[in-house]
Amino acid sequence: MGEVLALLFNTAVFAAALRMATPLIFAALGGIFSERSGVVNIALEGMMLIGAFTAMFVSHQTGLPWLGVVGAVLAGIVIGLLHAFFCIHYRANQVVVGTAINIFAGGLTVFLLRYYFGAAGTSPSVPTIPDITIPVLSQIPWIGRIIGRQNPLVYLALLAVVVAHLVVYRTPWGLRLRAVGEHPRAADTVGVHVFRMRYLAVALSGALAGLGGTYLSIAHLSRFSEGMTAGRGFIALAAVIFGKWTPYGALGACLFFGYADALQMRLQDVGVPTQFMNMLPYVLTMVALAGFIGKSVGPKASGEPYIKG
Amino acid sequence: MRKRLGFIFVMVLLVGLVISPAYAQTPRIGLIFAEGGLGDQSFNDAAFRGLMQAQDELGVDVTYVEPADIAEMEEHQRAYADLDLDLVIVIGFIHQSALVEVSADYPNIHFAIVDDVVDSPNVTSLVFEEHEGSFLVGVLAGLMTETNTVGFVGGMEVPLIRKFEVGFVEGAQYANPDVSVIVNYAGSFGDPGRGRELAVSQNERGADIVYHAAGGTGSGVIDAAVANGFYAIGVDSDQDYMAPGTVLTSMVKRVDKAVFEVIKAVVDGTLEGGVWSFGIQDGAVGTSEFTYTKDQIPQSVFDAIDEAREKIMSGEIVVSNPLQ
Numbered sequence: 001m002g003e004v005l006a007l008l009f010n011t012a013v014f015a016a017a018l019r020m021a022t023p024l025i026f027a028a029l030g031g032i033f034s035e036r037s038g039v040v041n042i043a044l045e046g047m048m049l050i051g052a053f054t055a056m057f058v059s060h061q062t063g064l065p066w067l068g069v070v071g072a073v074l075a076g077i078v079i080g081l082l083h084a085f086f087c088i089h090y091r092a093n094q095v096v097v098g099t100a101i102n103i104f105a106g107g108l109t110v111f112l113l114r115y116y117f118g119a120a121g122t123s124p125s126v127p128t129i130p131d132i133t134i135p136v137l138s139q140i141p142w143i144g145r146i147i148g149r150q151n152p153l154v155y156l157a158l159l160a161v162v163v164a165h166l167v168v169y170r171t172p173w174g175l176r177l178r179a180v181g182e183h184p185r186a187a188d189t190v191g192v193h194v195f196r197m198r199y200l201a202v203a204l205s206g207a208l209a210g211l212g213g214t215y216l217s218i219a220h221l222s223r224f225s226e227g228m229t230a231g232r233g234f235i236a237l238a239a240v241i242f243g244k245w246t247p248y249g250a251l252g253a254c255l256f257f258g259y260a261d262a263l264q265m266r267l268q269d270v271g272v273p274t275q276f277m278n279m280l281p282y283v284l285t286m287v288a289l290a291g292f293i294g295k296s297v298g299p300k301a302s303g304e305p306y307i308k309g
Numbered sequence: 310m311r312k313r314l315g316f317i318f319v320m321v322l323l324v325g326l327v328i329s330p331a332y333a334q335t336p337r338i339g340l341i342f343a344e345g346g347l348g349d350q351s352f353n354d355a356a357f358r359g360l361m362q363a364q365d366e367l368g369v370d371v372t373y374v375e376p377a378d379i380a381e382m383e384e385h386q387r388a389y390a391d392l393d394l395d396l397v398i399v400i401g402f403i404h405q406s407a408l409v410e411v412s413a414d415y416p417n418i419h420f421a422i423v424d425d426v427v428d429s430p431n432v433t434s435l436v437f438e439e440h441e442g443s444f445l446v447g448v449l450a451g452l453m454t455e456t457n458t459v460g461f462v463g464g465m466e467v468p469l470i471r472k473f474e475v476g477f478v479e480g481a482q483y484a485n486p487d488v489s490v491i492v493n494y495a496g497s498f499g500d501p502g503r504g505r506e507l508a509v510s511q512n513e514r515g516a517d518i519v520y521h522a523a524g525g526t527g528s529g530v531i532d533a534a535v536a537n538g539f540y541a542i543g544v545d546s547d548q549d550y551m552a553p554g555t556v557l558t559s560m561v562k563r564v565d566k567a568v569f570e571v572i573k574a575v576v577d578g579t580l581e582g583g584v585w586s587f588g589i590q591d592g593a594v595g596t597s598e599f600t601y602t603k604d605q606i607p608q609s610v611f612d613a614i615d616e617a618r619e620k621i622m623s624g625e626i627v628v629s630n631p632l633q
Contacts, residue, residue, distance in 0.1 A: 012510070121351065125532075222535070223532070225528050268492075274494055
């Protein structure tokens, strides 16, 4: 039992939790922007997958992993705009479009992988973004071992949470974003361009999900492999709901999921089955939706296409 | 008149199609891949190599198909059975439940399944002694570890993967009684991110060599070994090239050999139903060629591996098989 207690506060566990949480954080922020604008985005998984592939591919071709990050963001934006186009312009069912994008992304990445590398399964190893040590931070006794040496994208994810919070709650743009997601008709009457806001938000969502995928393929790992997101887009979606559609809430949820995962890896010897931890995010989401931990209600107009006029 | 001529022409063609296989001399072999299909650098590719070798050396007619998911397996099996082929080979345990039914519905067609057992007179089950091959890489790990701790990362906790685990643990402990083995399962064959974190966590707990039997999840194990500076051991096909010098060896499973041998049995007319097991004896499981790691491994370790191999063949060492 003492061993288990020691594990709970083990710095290695916390560091691993942060690594596991990073792709979730990016994708969850993407989910927040999209849903806050009134567009349900269950395509996060597919956007991450395409981001992961693009990052690997650009890094492989140019040898510059940071260019891979840029490529993945652009690819995410393209897929985001595709999603937005069908959802906003054609008022297609947002869940159906999202599902289609997820299936499309799975097929496209496998196809491209075979086309360029002649191999399904796994790509060759590509140049990655190396971990960095933060000078002063890493000297602090306990904290330093957790966040003193991490990948730049880990820090970027944490920074993105703060920025997202400020943007959503402290800027006029954020106010308009929320207005569009809550009551698009009212926003429209006071001169907010509903379509433009939604297009922007969904594109941003794609960019962030693409970053999440980037972390997987060229920061955490050094290659792309088929279906490597392994449901993280859906766990991110769970984190959005569990975190009540707020950046800090989602951060907390992602860190919790990451921590539970990291802990479980070290607890397997004690007999906690893998499957239990795999279902945890979804169970907690249902708990959150059922209202056991205070109300978790999404933006009112989320999922509803806006018809102008 | 012209219409009738056309009709007769088509009928002749159809009759020809139907009776031609009866006159065909070369055996016709059909192969249905597992999920993942060609290019997986592992299982399916190895099966394909065996099929191509048979085509070149035995002159058989081959045809093959890559199913997209498990739901398609049964349809592909039936479609191939309807073609009246001389042998239908299916790859992977994913085909097992469908083949139980299909083989019963087509008693005149002979099937072969790789990696699982279907108890039917018209099915040849091709299984591997993965526990024996894993024992050998276990011996290697037990002798090469400097921390007396090694790790195993499995994909899903299914009986087949347990075979790898048990053989590895027994091999490591046979070579080094003081060794302890950390065992983790990722719960997935397609999550390299998890594979990496599991390997890192094992490394943090002292493991300096990690063996994976985890499909795509395993590429994360190899990445972790590169990043944190420890050894990995690959699986199924020769994965040494994935991180030269870091992947100590791979527990190679010669699916190509099994596929070739079963096709050869068709050509020789000796094919029978039942379980056909490929082990160390046949050179069908074992270590890779050590292409990049020859210089890092002392000769005494190679000698110990050879000795263990011979002892398994002679029956002096019996590796536990969790499936029995």
